Amino acid sequence: MEEKMKLLQEQEELCTEHPHHSGLILEEMQEKMPSSVELERTAELFKVLGDPTRMQILTALFTQELCVCDISDLLGMSQSAISHQLRLLRNSRLVKNRREGKSIYYSLDDTHVATIIAQGLEHIRHGNL
Amino acid sequence: MEEKMKLLQEQEELCTEHPHHSGLILEEMQEKMPSSVELERTAELFKVLGDPTRMQILTALFTQELCVCDISDLLGMSQSAISHQLRLLRNSRLVKNRREGKSIYYSLDDTHVATIIAQGLEHIRHGNL
DNA sequence: GGAACATATGAGCAATCGTTCATATGAAAA
DNA sequence: TTTTCATATGAACGATTGCTCATATGTTCC
Numbered sequence: 001m002e003e004k005m006k007l008l009q010e011q012e013e014l015c016t017e018h019p020h021h022s023g024l025i026l027e028e029m030q031e032k033m034p035s036s037v038e039l040e041r042t043a044e045l046f047k048v049l050g051d052p053t054r055m056q057i058l059t060a061l062f063t064q065e066l067c068v069c070d071i072s073d074l075l076g077m078s079q080s081a082i083s084h085q086l087r088l089l090r091n092s093r094l095v096k097n098r099r100e101g102k103s104i105y106y107s108l109d110d111t112h113v114a115t116i117i118a119q120g121l122e123h124i125r126h127g128n129l
Numbered sequence: 130m131e132e133k134m135k136l137l138q139e140q141e142e143l144c145t146e147h148p149h150h151s152g153l154i155l156e157e158m159q160e161k162m163p164s165s166v167e168l169e170r171t172a173e174l175f176k177v178l179g180d181p182t183r184m185q186i187l188t189a190l191f192t193q194e195l196c197v198c199d200i201s202d203l204l205g206m207s208q209s210a211i212s213h214q215l216r217l218l219r220n221s222r223l224v225k226n227r228r229e230g231k232s233i234y235y236s237l238d239d240t241h242v243a244t245i246i247a248q249g250l251e252h253i254r255h256g257n258l
Numbered sequence: 259g260g261a262a263c264a265t266a267t268g269a270g271c272a273a274t275c276g277t278t279c280a281t282a283t284g285a286a287a288a
Numbered sequence: 289t290t291t292t293c294a295t296a297t298g299a300a301c302g303a304t305t306g307c308t309c310a311t312a313t314g315t316t317c318c
Contacts (some may be wrong), residue, residue: 020279026203033188034250036181042249045182048174055168062162068295074158081277083296096305102285112252119248120171121163123241182306197265210307212266231264231315 048092049117053077054085057106061095062114067103144182176223178246183214186235190224191243196232 033039048054054093056075060066070098072079089095096109108114159249164254177183185204196201201211216234219225225238237243 017150024201029189029203032192033185036185036248037186039182039188039255041253042246043179043184045179045249045252046175046184050172050174050179052165052169052172053276055172055175056162056165059162060158063158074145078278078294080279080297084276085245087296097286102292103297110252112248112255113229116245116248116252118170119241119245120174121167123169123239123245124167129239180306207308208265209267209309213306216266228315231262233265 045092048088050096054089056111057085057089057096058117061106061108063106065105067105174221175246177217177223182220186214187242187246188233193232196234200208
């Protein structure tokens with residue numbers, strides 16, 4: 001534990017001897033960067049988008065409102081699997097739902113999401129990854 | 130195995146009895162959706178963005194080029210951990226590197242990435258998640 | 259050449275994830 | 289009220305993830 005701290009300290013001293021590596025610059029950078037809370041939440045958002053099943057669900061909802069069994073049919077996956085994923089999407093406020101009789105209909109909750117996904121798709125289509 | 134297929138089949142038949150649930154519509158939707166390959170790659174991209182450490186690295190590089198030990202110092206994490214994450218970012222073509230003496234300097238490889246991250250941050254800042 | 263430094267990489271391990279299976283909830287139909 | 293259909297949820301399991309530790313690679317300075 002203490003050894004680890006000491007090692008890090010040594011490493012920092014060594015590294016700050018580089019011409020452009022003063023402690024001040026590092027501190028400045030930390031200030032310029034988005035707050036760690038914001039970064040964590042953004043990472044959380046991307047993590048939710050970072051699964052093929054959830055991406056399929058979202059792009060399906062991009063077109064129109066769908067109930068759980070629709071999505072289940074469309075993706076050829078079990079109702080339970082879809083339901084679990086929808087809960088994650090709901091918790092991240094990416095989708096909302098409405099009840100109609102026995103069925104529950106899901107739709108996109110936010111316009112930004114479609115934009116972000118479109119941007120991701122474009123990035124992919126332009127040769128990267 | 131066969132039972133599972135049968136169950137899915139039954140479920141599909143039941144669900145397609147809803148007024149708007151014809152097999153045709155499902156097929157149309159599948160055609161409209163981005164190809165599953167594209168979706169998988171996009172999910173892969175978001176998965177890489179979906180980790181706080183990697184997000185911190187990328188936002189740090191947003192400002193300027195940095196060598197590994199800079200990033201290591203800035204985030205207060207081990208050189209090895211950073212190096213492993215940089216490999217992922219490299220494989221996804223999100224960062225590129227250049228050697229200068231003993232050090233290796235990393236920078237953003239793509240302009241889209243900054244846009245996507247900015248959009249994610251905006252989504253977060255506007256109350257969601 | 260060898261020592262010192264900067265980075266990369268492989269194995270290993272705890273933690274997290276995405277699914278399945280069984281079951282619970284809740285609304286409609288009989 | 290009982291049955292049936294649509295969805296939700298908890299436990300459990302294998303797969304993946306992100307780190308650490310030890311070590312390898314590659315560069316510079318002596």
